[in-house]
Amino acid sequence: MADDQTPEATEAETAAASEAKGARRKKLLIILAIVVAAVAVIYLLLNWLVFSRHVSTDNAYVAAESAQITPLVGGQVIEVAVSDTSVVKRGQLLLRIDDADAKIAVAQAQADLAAAERRYGQTAATGDALAAQVKARDADIGRMQAQLKVATADLDSAQVNYDRRRALVGEGAVSGDELTSATRALETARANVVLARAAIAQSEAARASAVQERAANTALTRGTTQSTAPEVLTARARLDQARLDLSRTTIRAPMDGVVARRQVQVGQRLAAGTVAMTVVPVDRLYVDANYKEGQLGKVRIGQRAEITSDLYGGDVVYHGTVVGLAGGTGAAFSLIPAQNATGNWIKVVQRLPVRIQLDPKELRDHPLRVGLSMDVEIDVASDR
Template sequence: MADIDPQISVAAAQDATARRAKRKRAFLVFGCVLAAVAVGAGLYAWIEGGRYVDTDNAYVAAEVAQVTPLVAGPVRRVAVNDTEVVHKGDVLVELDQTDAKIALAAAEADYADALRKVRQTIATGHALAAQVGERDADIARMTAQVQVATADLQRAQVDLRRRQSLVADGAVSGEELTTARNAFAQAQGQLAAARASLAQAQAARGTANGQENANAALIEGTVPETNPQVLAAKARLDKARVDLGRTIIRAPVSGVITQRNVQVGQSVAVGAVLMTVVPIGQAHVDANFKESQLTHVRPGQSVELVSDLYGDDIVYHGRVEGFSGGTGSALAVIPAQNATGNWIKVVQRLPVRISLDPHELGAHPLRIGLSMTATIDTRAHQPGRGAN
């Protein structure tokens, strides 16, 4: 075997030493990087820990508007179908107007008749006032007749007394005395008749006054247009006009038609649900967060949402509007009962209402019931950040 060159042995040893030093430096750099990442991750978790809470248990919702008729009648025309987009005020359904038009004509006739009767009552008041004046004139005439009859009676009484005093002297015949007595009796009768006529005239005036007062009570302080009877007829007329207008059923809000269940010729009743309008431009999200996630969640915080419909490329921005008054299980039709049997604690979820940006909704419409992923930024309400 040939001897190994000492120079080659030294070079190999130096090369091995260099490789070991290089590996040591690589491990040292890797350790430093790993330590820096760990420190950075720990620092981020310490600063941002608990800032974001998210859930994929979130769904699109909206305050849907049910279309119901306010008057009954047969359906003449249905102007929309399911999935159609409508605007507020668009015609949805038309009911037959025959009965409503007849009712309107009858109400118009009743209103005109009420006006006529009130005007007649006013005219009757003027006539009754004239009758009261006539009764006053009758009373004045009867009063004068009573005075004349009283004077005639006094004259007849004086004449009778004079003749009675002359009978003993024979200056007055029996016939003259009888005539005087008859004249006195006649004067008494005329006075009694005059007084009876006066009493009758006074009673007639009282009756006329009562009729005038009763008639005045019907129209006091009003003109024909403000009379209660006319106002009641006017109210019935206005209702008939409103009912005629209600035979045209319009969209209460802008949105999409769904659950249409009305057909032409169908007779609908007041309050029957004909269809539903979903206002997709006013949609919001009900996100069900775990109770342990809501420690720092407050109304007004910003939220980022992603819909399964559009994927991660479309991000919606919203804000926390408020919290439900109870958990989903507590508000269920049949709430869970944990008073008996084995009990296992289950983390509850509380619905959180989140509003959406209407401009983003207009660009990428959503439908109620679609799944969403919601992430709330709670930074503004972290302890020590100065927010409540």
């Protein structure tokens, strides 16, 4: 019967088949366009709702404010109690320095303090003795003044006797010997007055000297006690310094952490300020994430971040907070900064360190170490 079909019928069937195929192709194109449009819409929604909320980088590393252990006094190391990787607690012994010299210095300072206290006591006692000398000089002056009065009275009496005998010499009532005796007595009385006055002057000079010595001595102790005298305070300060130096021969951990880069051995002589080791506080680590400058437009302090490490992989997610942005790029603070003013300048995208504080509890559960690589994603829409 197929042979009985006319050419017109065959052409009609071909046209119908072609039309059906075209309709199917058009339908597929419409479906494809709808799928592409849906994908575009989904991408735009994701970019708006998700991707635009987060900035990420894998240029991030664990860091910490490590403590360098530097002895404040020099000497020979007699004990090292820790080694690299040792876990230490705050106050735990790290190393000891020979303290023989420091103990001698303490003994010498103690002796100097005792001597200063004795000198102060001697100075105070000397002041009392000088005060007694002033009183004695006052008594001497009083005695000499009394002797001057006696000498003056004797002089007056001798003068009267001399005048009487001299008046009677012409009448012959007085012999020459009596006049001579009266004259000698008058001269003696005059000499005694001169001696008495000289003694008074000497006593007054001695009193003035004693007063000055007392004033000089009092100036050394005025307004002070044995515990507040300058010499005593100086000696006590030296003793405190010697004791402090003695205590510094025992070096202890300033914080909890792990010992790293131990550079000291028993028997080695350390100079003050030499780095002996480093203590890393592994429970107070942070992450420095180096973001490209184009990613930092929305980054703010207080935003939340999620961090993963190559050590644990994606199974462990740390949660942190942005606590600061560096004051300059790494290139700006490099040893030899780039000279972009030269003619062969090529623009290089710069990175700025962003500091992220980690959760201490998560650090205790999954410890990290300084220098490990991290992947950081900051939620720029969050703000604590």
